[in-house]
Amino acid sequence: MTQSDEHPQSPRSGDARGTAVADPSDSPKQALRDYHQITRLSESQEDEDRIAEQPKLVSRFYDAVTRFYEFGWGTTFHFSPRRPGESLVESQRRHDEGIGETLRLKPGMEVADLGCGVGGPMISIARATGASITGINFSPLQIERGQRLVAKAGLEDTCRFLYANFMDVPLEDGAFDAIYSFEAVCHAPNNLLLFRELYRLLRPGGEIAIVDWCFTDRFDPDDARHARIRSEIETNNAVPDLLTTTQQVETAQKAGFEIIEAIDQQAEFGDPRAPWYMALQGRDFSFTSWARTPMGRGFTAAVTRLLEFVRIAPSGTSETARFLNVAADALVEGGELEIFTPSFLIHARKPESTEAS
Numbered sequence: 001m002t003q004s005d006e007h008p009q010s011p012r013s014g015d016a017r018g019t020a021v022a023d024p025s026d027s028p029k030q031a032l033r034d035y036h037q038i039t040r041l042s043e044s045q046e047d048e049d050r051i052a053e054q055p056k057l058v059s060r061f062y063d064a065v066t067r068f069y070e071f072g073w074g075t076t077f078h079f080s081p082r083r084p085g086e087s088l089v090e091s092q093r094r095h096d097e098g099i100g101e102t103l104r105l106k107p108g109m110e111v112a113d114l115g116c117g118v119g120g121p122m123i124s125i126a127r128a129t130g131a132s133i134t135g136i137n138f139s140p141l142q143i144e145r146g147q148r149l150v151a152k153a154g155l156e157d158t159c160r161f162l163y164a165n166f167m168d169v170p171l172e173d174g175a176f177d178a179i180y181s182f183e184a185v186c187h188a189p190n191n192l193l194l195f196r197e198l199y200r201l202l203r204p205g206g207e208i209a210i211v212d213w214c215f216t217d218r219f220d221p222d223d224a225r226h227a228r229i230r231s232e233i234e235t236n237n238a239v240p241d242l243l244t245t246t247q248q249v250e251t252a253q254k255a256g257f258e259i260i261e262a263i264d265q266q267a268e269f270g271d272p273r274a275p276w277y278m279a280l281q282g283r284d285f286s287f288t289s290w291a292r293t294p295m296g297r298g299f300t301a302a303v304t305r306l307l308e309f310v311r312i313a314p315s316g317t318s319e320t321a322r323f324l325n326v327a328a329d330a331l332v333e334g335g336e337l338e339i340f341t342p343s344f345l346i347h348a349r350k351p352e353s354t355e356a357s
């Protein structure tokens with residue numbers, strides 16, 4: 001797909017800000033009900049169906065969970081390699097800025113943040129590097145929230161949002177000098193097609209840094225406990241078909257990328273005294289981390305039940321809290337067994353000459 005430089009949503013034009021509008025009457029109950037259609041899709045053998053429908057259902061998942069994520073995680077929705085004594089937010093900022101360094105971002109570069117959430121990583125990276133960043137997201141609710149955060153940070157000149165499905169981004173070939181992503185590619189209905197779309201969006205010689213969820217080579221599909229953890233992680237996080245680290249690398253290569261580095265950042269840079277999942281276990285107890293601890297999660301579930309009963313919280317709030325608790329426990333179990341990593345990095349390049357690919 002080639003689009004002209006005049007495309008109205010080019011990141012170089014001033015019109016790339018998202019125009020998506022969230023529905024204020026929507027409830028978490030309705031959003032979760034829609035999301036559960038994903039089970040029907042994952043049973044479907046028709047890939048075309050999944051490619052068209054899954055992104056919409058994932059967006060409904062984020063309609064249900066975004067307020068919980070903001071409550072527990074703030075503005076950045078990803079894990080990071082931790083250091084003892086460092087807060088979750090400090091580790092996320094260090095991680096975000098590290099990706100900016102990996103891609104050697106600087107003022108004047110056009111960069112995409114794929115699946116940008118409410119914009120926490122984009123704000124950190126734009127501040128640290130001065131690069132011009134387009135956050136691509138299929139969640140109108142998150143874009144609305146992100147636009148407010150970017151305005152509050154005074155970064156409207158360098159940060160903008162584009163409401164789009166990352167499987168088919170309405171921008172011209174070679175629109176970006178670099179693309180990064182934290183924990184979003186795992187939502188793709190087909191990773192090969194997504195890596196091909198990234199390849200198209202990148203200029204020749206441009207680089208990607210994709211940090212994402214994968215099963216490690218320790219994962220054994222024939223082990224019943226591993227299979228149960230896999231199913232709980234996938235269903236309760238809207239990531240229906242996670243790849244192994246090896247499959248992720250092969251997929252990027254098949255799309256035409258030259259791998260510069262492919263590492264499990266947790267195994268490489270994590271500290272066993274401060275594993276990535278400790279925020280979900282309550283091991284870094286503090287006022288701000290409390291909502292993520294088992295006790296905080298239990299408290300939230302009880303309070304939301306009560307608030308829902310007296311009609312202060314919208315219907316489905318407590319169901320969403322329970323759903324996310326299963327997700328959190330499965331992530332901790334997968335982390336402890338080292339069969340799962342949330343931070344598998346693929347740093348890769350689109351060749352300068354793309355004639356052969």
Ligand SMILES: C[S@@+](CC[C@H](N)C(=O)[O-])C[C@H]1O[C@@H](n2cnc3c(N)ncnc32)[C@H](O)[C@@H]1O
Pocket residue numbers: 055058059062075076077078114115116117118119120121136137138139142164165166167181182183184187188
């Ligand atoms: C776990 S969140 C991570 C958000 C952000 N990268 C961060 O670290 O704060 C995953 C993000 O991917 C986005 N996403 C999922 N599927 C998408 C799709 N098909 N197109 C665009 N964005 C998508 C979600 O809306 C959400 O913002």
